[in-house]
Amino acid sequence: MYHLHQAVGILGGTFDPIHFGHLRMALELHNAMDLAEVRFVPCYQPVHRKLPSASPEQRLAMVKKAIATEPHFHVDAQEIRRKDPSFMIDTLIELRKELTNTPLCLLLGIDAFLHFSSWHRWEEIINLSHLIVAHRPQYQLPHTGIIADLVKERLQTEVSAIYTSLGGYILLHPVTSLDISATDIRKQIAMGKNPRYLLPESVYDYIQQQGIYSITRV
Numbered sequence: 001m002y003h004l005h006q007a008v009g010i011l012g013g014t015f016d017p018i019h020f021g022h023l024r025m026a027l028e029l030h031n032a033m034d035l036a037e038v039r040f041v042p043c044y045q046p047v048h049r050k051l052p053s054a055s056p057e058q059r060l061a062m063v064k065k066a067i068a069t070e071p072h073f074h075v076d077a078q079e080i081r082r083k084d085p086s087f088m089i090d091t092l093i094e095l096r097k098e099l100t101n102t103p104l105c106l107l108l109g110i111d112a113f114l115h116f117s118s119w120h121r122w123e124e125i126i127n128l129s130h131l132i133v134a135h136r137p138q139y140q141l142p143h144t145g146i147i148a149d150l151v152k153e154r155l156q157t158e159v160s161a162i163y164t165s166l167g168g169y170i171l172l173h174p175v176t177s178l179d180i181s182a183t184d185i186r187k188q189i190a191m192g193k194n195p196r197y198l199l200p201e202s203v204y205d206y207i208q209q210q211g212i213y214s215i216t217r218v
């Protein structure tokens with residue numbers, strides 16, 4: 001296929017709150033895949049987990065603050081605007097309307113990829129976008145099952161593969177392992193501990209100012 005535009009990365013998440021694990025992964029994959037930009041897509045209401053502690057507007061505000069200084073990072077608030085349970089397939093269909101000739105790269109941590117076959121209309125997702133899986137050493141890919149078959153069928157080792165089609169391939173890429181989770185940050189704040197250096201200062205200032213993650217809300 002000729003004349004494809006520079007690929008765009010999409011990082012969906014609850015971002016309750018956004019932290020350096022998300023940001024570092026996005027930056028390393030942005031650089032490794034030579035992406036034009038990474039769009040952070042905070043979900044309105046996650047489908048596979050309990051309701052977030054912070055409101056959609058607060059999670060959106062935290063993402064905006066976290067990416068404010070990085071010119072290649074943008075936020076896409078479409079899932080929050082839709083106010084429906086958030087399905088990645090709907091988001092990709094919307095993005096594809098705008099980015100007609102652009103390979104889309106869905107960025108996801110390996111923990112999320114291991115559950116990919118439970119995502120709504122996952123077969124369509126993998127045809128609409130490439131999956132760029134941020135590999136972390138403590139996680140292993142399965143040897144059998146749907147995910148194993150998908151990897152066997154779609155895995156590419158060369159980054160240039162993302163420019164041979166608009167979607168459809170899987171790339172595994174190692175990223176610096178930062179063992180940070182939003183769950184742990186929420187717990188720390190609820191216990192009155194200081195989560196500094198796990199997330200951007202501007203995000204922690206906002207959390208304090210808004211009183212998010214106090215003990216009653218975790």
Ligand code: ATP
Binds near residue numbers: 015112179
């Ligand atoms: P929670 O602890 O509330 O489940 P989380 O920290 O895992 O949240 P999510 O918003 O659920 O964050 O994750 C969004 C995406 O970021 C997923 O693809 C996930 O795999 C990835 N991710 C989360 N934490 C890290 C991390 N420390 N390093 C790399 N990727 C991460």
